[in-house]
Amino acid sequence: MQLIGFLSRRAFQAIFVLLGLSILIFVIARVLPGDPARTALGARAPQWVVDRLREDMHLNDPMHVQYFYWLTDAVQGDFGISLVTRRNVADDVKEFFPASLELVLFAGLITAVAGIGLGTLSARHKDKWIDNAVRIFSYAGVVTPSFVFAILFLLLFGLVLDWFPTIGRLSQDVPRPPTITGMMTIDALLAGQLATFWDALKHLILPALALAMGSMAQEARLTRATMSDNLTKDYIANKRALGVPERKVTGRFLLKVSLIPTVSIFGLDFAASLSNAFLVELIFVWPGISRYGVNAMLRKDLNAISAVILILGITFITVNIIVDLVVRGLDPRIRLRSARSD
Amino acid sequence: MSTPRLLEIKDLRVEFKVYGGVLKVLDGVNFSVNAGEKVGLVGETGCGKTTTMKAILRILPIPPARIAGGEIFFKGQDILRMRKRDLSKVRGSGISMIFQDPTAALNPVFTIGEQLGAVVQHARPENRRLSKRKIRDKAIIPLKEVALADPERLLDSYPIQLSGGMRQRVCIGMALATDPELLIADEPGTSLDVTIQDQVLRLLRVLVEEKGTSVILITHTLGVVRETTDRVYVMYAGNMVEEAHTRKLFAEPLHPYTQGLMQAVPKLTGGGIAEGIPGRIPSYLDPPPGCRFHTRCPRVMDICRRQKPPFFKVDEEHQVACFLYDQNHDRHKEETATL
Ligand SMILES: Nc1ncnc2c1ncn2[C@@H]1O[C@H](COP(=O)(O)OP(=O)(O)OP(=O)(O)O)[C@@H](O)[C@H]1O
Ligand code: SF4
Ligand SMILES: [Mg+2]
Numbered sequence: 001m002q003l004i005g006f007l008s009r010r011a012f013q014a015i016f017v018l019l020g021l022s023i024l025i026f027v028i029a030r031v032l033p034g035d036p037a038r039t040a041l042g043a044r045a046p047q048w049v050v051d052r053l054r055e056d057m058h059l060n061d062p063m064h065v066q067y068f069y070w071l072t073d074a075v076q077g078d079f080g081i082s083l084v085t086r087r088n089v090a091d092d093v094k095e096f097f098p099a100s101l102e103l104v105l106f107a108g109l110i111t112a113v114a115g116i117g118l119g120t121l122s123a124r125h126k127d128k129w130i131d132n133a134v135r136i137f138s139y140a141g142v143v144t145p146s147f148v149f150a151i152l153f154l155l156l157f158g159l160v161l162d163w164f165p166t167i168g169r170l171s172q173d174v175p176r177p178p179t180i181t182g183m184m185t186i187d188a189l190l191a192g193q194l195a196t197f198w199d200a201l202k203h204l205i206l207p208a209l210a211l212a213m214g215s216m217a218q219e220a221r222l223t224r225a226t227m228s229d230n231l232t233k234d235y236i237a238n239k240r241a242l243g244v245p246e247r248k249v250t251g252r253f254l255l256k257v258s259l260i261p262t263v264s265i266f267g268l269d270f271a272a273s274l275s276n277a278f279l280v281e282l283i284f285v286w287p288g289i290s291r292y293g294v295n296a297m298l299r300k301d302l303n304a305i306s307a308v309i310l311i312l313g314i315t316f317i318t319v320n321i322i323v324d325l326v327v328r329g330l331d332p333r334i335r336l337r338s339a340r341s342d
Numbered sequence: 343m344s345t346p347r348l349l350e351i352k353d354l355r356v357e358f359k360v361y362g363g364v365l366k367v368l369d370g371v372n373f374s375v376n377a378g379e380k381v382g383l384v385g386e387t388g389c390g391k392t393t394t395m396k397a398i399l400r401i402l403p404i405p406p407a408r409i410a411g412g413e414i415f416f417k418g419q420d421i422l423r424m425r426k427r428d429l430s431k432v433r434g435s436g437i438s439m440i441f442q443d444p445t446a447a448l449n450p451v452f453t454i455g456e457q458l459g460a461v462v463q464h465a466r467p468e469n470r471r472l473s474k475r476k477i478r479d480k481a482i483i484p485l486k487e488v489a490l491a492d493p494e495r496l497l498d499s500y501p502i503q504l505s506g507g508m509r510q511r512v513c514i515g516m517a518l519a520t521d522p523e524l525l526i527a528d529e530p531g532t533s534l535d536v537t538i539q540d541q542v543l544r545l546l547r548v549l550v551e552e553k554g555t556s557v558i559l560i561t562h563t564l565g566v567v568r569e570t571t572d573r574v575y576v577m578y579a580g581n582m583v584e585e586a587h588t589r590k591l592f593a594e595p596l597h598p599y600t601q602g603l604m605q606a607v608p609k610l611t612g613g614g615i616a617e618g619i620p621g622r623i624p625s626y627l628d629p630p631p632g633c634r635f636h637t638r639c640p641r642v643m644d645i646c647r648r649q650k651p652p653f654f655k656v657d658e659e660h661q662v663a664c665f666l667y668d669q670n671h672d673r674h675k676e677e678t679a680t681l
Binding site: 126127231232233234235236237238239240241242243244245246248252253256257260330331332333336 | 396399400401402403405406426430431433434435437438439441443446447448449450451452453457460461464465500502503513516517519520
């Protein structure tokens with residue numbers, strides 16, 4: 001019951017946030033300098049053709065009317081035609097978004113597992129060499145931009161050592177899996193094509209790792225700090241004193257209470273990943289939504305810009321709701337507090 | 343000694359590394375408990391009572407803490423050099439502890455049942471493989487023992503859903519759930535109001551009496567020590583300064599610090615212990631050399647500033663760490679006078 005209340009409240013908030021976001025996107029896209037119809041048609045197109053396109057795109061109508069047209073189409077999943085690719089924007093999004101989602105989700109997985117793992121290791125061996133190594137590593141991870149890692153990994157693991165492919169999502173000679181989720185690894189698994197899965201995974205690892213480095217380092221530092229702080233708490237000493245074995249004290253009682261801040265900032269990490277994805281996608285020629293979005297921006301492709309920002313907004317909000325749900329699951333104080341305020 | 347020592351601490355030194363340097367807190371603590379005995383430990387706040395107890399169970403946070411020296415024996419086994427596996431046999435069923443602050447001692451994100459369940463599960467080897475249901479049934483028993491109503495519901499509650507008094511009882515129940523040979527009770531009930539504190543102590547006394555458990559009782563209230571314990575240690579700034587049978591200590595306190603404490607008794611209505619003695623406990627960063635009490639002692643002599651007083655045996659039941667009770671006392675006094 002409580003959970004339903006929480007979810008409906010969050011969904012309600014999300015609608016307002018998205019509505020606000022859509023207005024913002026719409027206005028920004030319209031005030032960008034340059035005439036989108038002219039950009040679409042090129043400098044040599046005759047003026048009357050441009051005028052007709054402007055008419056078709058409702059560009060001559062007042063802003064609020066334009067917004068109304070746009071919104072009614074958008075909620076039906078219709079973002080119009082890309083002025084650049086001449087394709088349906090919705091089709092473009094369907095193709096490019098899953099590629100980015102796969103990348104960012106896999107990076108998130110690496111962030112969570114490696115970040116929490118390294119942080120735990122560090123806290124358990126505080127001030128020993130292993131802790132110092134992790135600290136240096138995570139300091140470097142925090143201060144280095146993800147595109148530097150991308151180039152580094154590409155050169156080292158891709159070209160010099162030749163362990164991983166460096167271009168695209170799948171090798172030429174590998175059969176593409178049928179599109180179900182649009183994420184190659186998952187689709188390949190669903191279709192039972194193990195060779196394809198393996199190939200897709202190998203393509204995924206370097207860009208995902210490059211993308212994950214920053215947030216992984218961040219999570220490792222945070223986990224280390226929270227854990228080593230919590231290790232000195234009486235509630236840990238209490239379980240030890242009463243004969244609960246160390247394995248359970250750290251693996252259960254310490255871990256759960258220490259994960260709360262780590263999970264809480266995961267939502268922010270995810271947003272950072274989405275925005276960092278552009279350069280990583282560019283470097284690994286990953287056909288993702290960030291690359292598509294930036295190209296759309298440069299070409300003033302209004303419909304595409306709006307669709308991209310909106311889909312990223314929805315993703316961000318969804319991830320944050322999930323993060324909040326997990327934090328609620330971990331922390332009864334939050335559950336009980338919100339139950340009281342209901 | 344003919345009586346078997348259950349616990350023996352020899353010359354224990356503990357330091358804390360902090361931002362400004364090293365706190366030399368425990369400065370050679372000697373302490374022991376015999377089987378079946380109830381031992382009191384008193385001393386003003388910050389003198390190192392909790393630190394000593396946590397050292398016994400090896401639960402000091404390391405770092406910042408560091409055991410700089412000394413030995414601790416439980417039934418002849420060397421706790422500080424023990425392997426982890428043997429240590430986990432001593433913890434819980436050998437020695438268990440009621441923590442000073444029950445709120446801090448309970449993990450905020452686990453239910454009472456999850457926490458108590460883990461303790462019960464590892465209290466006996468044969469409990470290890472019991473089903474969740476069986477563990478739960480066993481966990482209810484200590485909650486009933488400490489007179490908590492509706493234990494079933496309590497098991498599914500989180501610490502923040504309980505009152506301070508209930509948390510205190512839960513902590514006592516948890517410490518008793520392991521059926522320990524030695525129970526350390528660190529100021530049980532101090533964080534509560536006086537009536538609840540009274541109830542808690544009475545309850546504890548009954549439970550311990552029933553099971554014949556040995557007890558270390560830390561308290562600020564001398565009246566409680568007098569009623570409850572067989573023997574008392576007085577602690578000052580990381581040193582044991584006096585040890586005696588309870589009756590003896592109250593009849594004839596010897597150490598100037600203990601005498602100060604006793605004089606402060608009338609003023610002690612649940613309040614702090616040291617109000618009768620001017621001055622404050624010295625800094626552990628740079629503790630005074632010699633007798634750590636010399637900065638506040640009304641009878642300080644010259645030797646006290648140079649040398650640390652060992653325990654002097656006054657009789658079989660009474661020893662005191664003060665040069666006033668040295669055989670050569672008169673000479674010390676003369677030296678002081680000629681200066
Ligand atoms: N975790 C810690 N970090 C740094 N210093 C500590 C820590 N724990 C204890 N100390 C130091 O050790 C001293 C003794 O603390 P302890 O808790 O043992 O005192 P206590 O006798 O139990 O006092 P109280 O009656 O207030 O409980 C404190 O004054 C403090 O300086
Ligand atoms: S040793 Fe000296 S300073 Fe210490 S208590 Fe005795 S008389 Fe006082
Ligand atoms: Mg204490």
